Amino acid sequence: MSAEFEPSSEITGGAWYVEGSLDTEFINVLKEQCWRKIYGVKVATLEGIADAIKRSNVCQIELTKQQVEEIVKALVLDNEVMEVKSTGTGEFASIPVGKVCYKCIGKRGYGGEPKLGALPSIPCGVCPQISRCTPDGIISPNTCAYYQKWLDF
Numbered sequence: 001m002s003a004e005f006e007p008s009s010e011i012t013g014g015a016w017y018v019e020g021s022l023d024t025e026f027i028n029v030l031k032e033q034c035w036r037k038i039y040g041v042k043v044a045t046l047e048g049i050a051d052a053i054k055r056s057n058v059c060q061i062e063l064t065k066q067q068v069e070e071i072v073k074a075l076v077l078d079n080e081v082m083e084v085k086s087t088g089t090g091e092f093a094s095i096p097v098g099k100v101c102y103k104c105i106g107k108r109g110y111g112g113e114p115k116l117g118a119l120p121s122i123p124c125g126v127c128p129q130i131s132r133c134t135p136d137g138i139i140s141p142n143t144c145a146y147y148q149k150w151l152d153f
Protein backbone atom coordinates (compact mmCIF):
# COMPACT_ATOMS: atom_id res chain seq x y z
CA MET A 1 0.00 0.00 0.00
CA SER A 2 2.81 2.39 0.82
CA ALA A 3 4.21 2.03 -2.68
CA GLU A 4 1.04 3.62 -4.01
CA PHE A 5 1.27 6.54 -1.65
CA GLU A 6 1.35 9.95 -3.16
CA PRO A 7 1.97 12.96 -0.98
CA SER A 8 -0.77 15.45 -0.53
CA SER A 9 -0.12 19.11 -1.10
CA GLU A 10 1.05 21.60 1.46
CA ILE A 11 -2.54 22.72 1.75
CA THR A 12 -3.61 19.37 3.10
CA GLY A 13 -0.78 19.32 5.60
CA GLY A 14 2.21 18.08 3.63
CA ALA A 15 3.61 14.73 2.63
CA TRP A 16 2.42 12.88 5.71
CA TYR A 17 -1.22 13.67 5.19
CA VAL A 18 -3.76 12.08 2.88
CA GLU A 19 -7.09 13.84 2.56
CA GLY A 20 -6.41 15.69 5.79
CA SER A 21 -5.56 12.61 7.85
CA LEU A 22 -2.13 11.61 9.06
CA ASP A 23 -0.92 8.64 7.00
CA THR A 24 0.31 6.66 9.99
CA GLU A 25 0.74 3.44 8.02
CA PHE A 26 3.13 5.07 5.57
CA ILE A 27 4.95 6.89 8.35
CA ASN A 28 5.39 3.66 10.31
CA VAL A 29 6.78 1.88 7.25
CA LEU A 30 9.32 4.65 6.82
CA LYS A 31 10.14 4.68 10.53
CA GLU A 32 10.85 0.98 10.42
CA GLN A 33 12.99 1.35 7.30
CA CYS A 34 14.98 4.14 8.92
CA TRP A 35 15.39 2.17 12.14
CA ARG A 36 16.66 -0.88 10.24
CA LYS A 37 19.13 1.20 8.26
CA ILE A 38 20.54 2.79 11.40
CA TYR A 39 20.64 -0.52 13.25
CA GLY A 40 22.36 -2.22 10.33
CA VAL A 41 25.25 0.20 10.19
CA LYS A 42 25.41 1.01 13.94
CA VAL A 43 25.79 4.73 13.26
CA ALA A 44 24.17 6.52 10.35
CA THR A 45 24.16 10.04 9.02
CA LEU A 46 20.98 11.63 7.77
CA GLU A 47 22.37 11.48 4.23
CA GLY A 48 23.08 7.77 4.60
CA ILE A 49 19.58 7.08 5.87
CA ALA A 50 18.02 9.15 3.08
CA ASP A 51 20.10 7.29 0.51
CA ALA A 52 19.07 3.92 1.92
CA ILE A 53 15.40 4.90 1.83
CA LYS A 54 15.81 6.05 -1.75
CA ARG A 55 17.43 2.76 -2.78
CA SER A 56 14.85 0.65 -0.91
CA ASN A 57 12.05 1.80 -3.23
CA VAL A 58 9.74 1.82 -0.24
CA CYS A 59 7.74 4.58 -1.87
CA GLN A 60 7.28 5.91 -5.35
CA ILE A 61 7.95 9.49 -4.39
CA GLU A 62 11.43 10.71 -3.67
CA LEU A 63 11.54 11.95 -0.12
CA THR A 64 13.46 15.10 0.59
CA LYS A 65 16.25 15.12 3.15
CA GLN A 66 13.98 17.21 5.39
CA GLN A 67 11.21 14.61 5.17
CA VAL A 68 13.62 11.82 6.12
CA GLU A 69 14.82 14.01 8.98
CA GLU A 70 11.23 14.34 10.18
CA ILE A 71 10.93 10.54 10.25
CA VAL A 72 14.22 10.16 12.10
CA LYS A 73 13.23 12.89 14.59
CA ALA A 74 10.02 10.96 15.22
CA LEU A 75 12.15 7.91 16.06
CA VAL A 76 14.11 10.11 18.47
CA LEU A 77 10.85 11.19 20.08
CA ASP A 78 9.83 7.53 20.31
CA ASN A 79 13.09 6.86 22.16
CA GLU A 80 14.03 4.29 19.51
CA VAL A 81 16.98 6.30 18.19
CA MET A 82 19.34 8.82 19.72
CA GLU A 83 21.13 11.73 18.13
CA VAL A 84 24.90 11.78 18.61
CA LYS A 85 27.86 13.67 17.22
CA SER A 86 30.71 11.92 15.53
CA THR A 87 33.99 11.77 17.40
CA GLY A 88 35.79 10.67 14.24
CA THR A 89 37.06 7.51 15.92
CA GLY A 90 35.84 3.95 16.45
CA GLU A 91 32.36 3.47 15.03
CA PHE A 92 32.46 7.09 13.85
CA ALA A 93 35.70 6.60 11.89
CA SER A 94 34.08 7.18 8.50
CA ILE A 95 32.08 10.20 9.67
CA PRO A 96 33.58 13.70 9.96
CA VAL A 97 34.13 14.91 13.53
CA GLY A 98 31.17 16.82 14.90
CA LYS A 99 28.70 15.60 12.29
CA VAL A 100 25.29 14.75 13.70
CA CYS A 101 24.39 11.11 13.27
CA TYR A 102 22.00 8.56 14.69
CA LYS A 103 22.23 5.34 16.70
CA CYS A 104 19.56 2.87 17.73
CA ILE A 105 18.73 2.61 21.39
CA GLY A 106 18.83 -1.06 22.38
CA LYS A 107 18.34 -4.02 20.10
CA ARG A 108 14.59 -4.07 19.97
CA GLY A 109 13.26 -3.31 16.53
CA TYR A 110 10.87 -0.57 15.78
CA GLY A 111 7.23 -1.52 15.54
CA GLY A 112 5.82 -1.61 19.04
CA GLU A 113 4.23 1.10 21.08
CA PRO A 114 6.51 3.87 22.26
CA LYS A 115 8.10 2.88 25.53
CA LEU A 116 7.00 4.34 28.81
CA GLY A 117 9.27 7.22 29.52
CA ALA A 118 9.80 7.91 25.84
CA LEU A 119 8.80 11.53 26.33
CA PRO A 120 10.57 12.87 29.39
CA SER A 121 10.23 16.42 28.11
CA ILE A 122 7.69 18.19 25.98
CA PRO A 123 8.04 16.88 22.42
CA CYS A 124 7.38 20.25 20.81
CA GLY A 125 10.92 21.35 21.61
CA VAL A 126 12.40 19.03 18.99
CA CYS A 127 9.39 18.79 16.69
CA PRO A 128 10.12 19.64 13.04
CA GLN A 129 6.45 20.58 12.56
CA ILE A 130 6.32 23.20 15.29
CA SER A 131 6.13 26.12 12.86
CA ARG A 132 3.04 24.59 11.26
CA CYS A 133 1.37 23.45 14.47
CA THR A 134 -1.62 25.53 15.53
CA PRO A 135 -4.57 24.82 17.85
CA ASP A 136 -7.05 24.84 14.96
CA GLY A 137 -4.77 23.55 12.21
CA ILE A 138 -4.35 20.15 10.57
CA ILE A 139 -1.19 19.80 12.62
CA SER A 140 -2.38 20.55 16.12
CA PRO A 141 -1.69 19.64 19.75
CA ASN A 142 -5.30 18.44 19.83
CA THR A 143 -4.52 15.62 17.39
CA CYS A 144 -0.80 15.12 18.03
CA ALA A 145 -0.05 11.65 19.40
CA TYR A 146 3.28 12.78 20.85
CA TYR A 147 1.72 15.70 22.69
CA GLN A 148 -1.14 13.57 24.02
CA LYS A 149 1.30 10.92 25.27
CA TRP A 150 3.35 13.62 26.92
CA LEU A 151 0.24 14.90 28.69
CA ASP A 152 -0.46 11.34 29.89
CA PHE A 153 3.10 10.80 31.05
Ligand code: SF4
Nearest residue numbers: 124127133141144147
Ligand atom coordinates in the same frame (compact mmCIF):
# COMPACT_ATOMS: atom_id res chain seq x y z
S1 SF4 B 1 1.93 19.43 19.47
FE1 SF4 B 1 2.60 20.27 17.51
S2 SF4 B 1 4.67 21.09 17.93
FE2 SF4 B 1 4.13 19.71 19.61
S3 SF4 B 1 4.98 17.72 19.02
FE3 SF4 B 1 2.86 17.76 18.29
S4 SF4 B 1 2.94 18.51 16.21
FE4 SF4 B 1 4.90 18.99 17.17
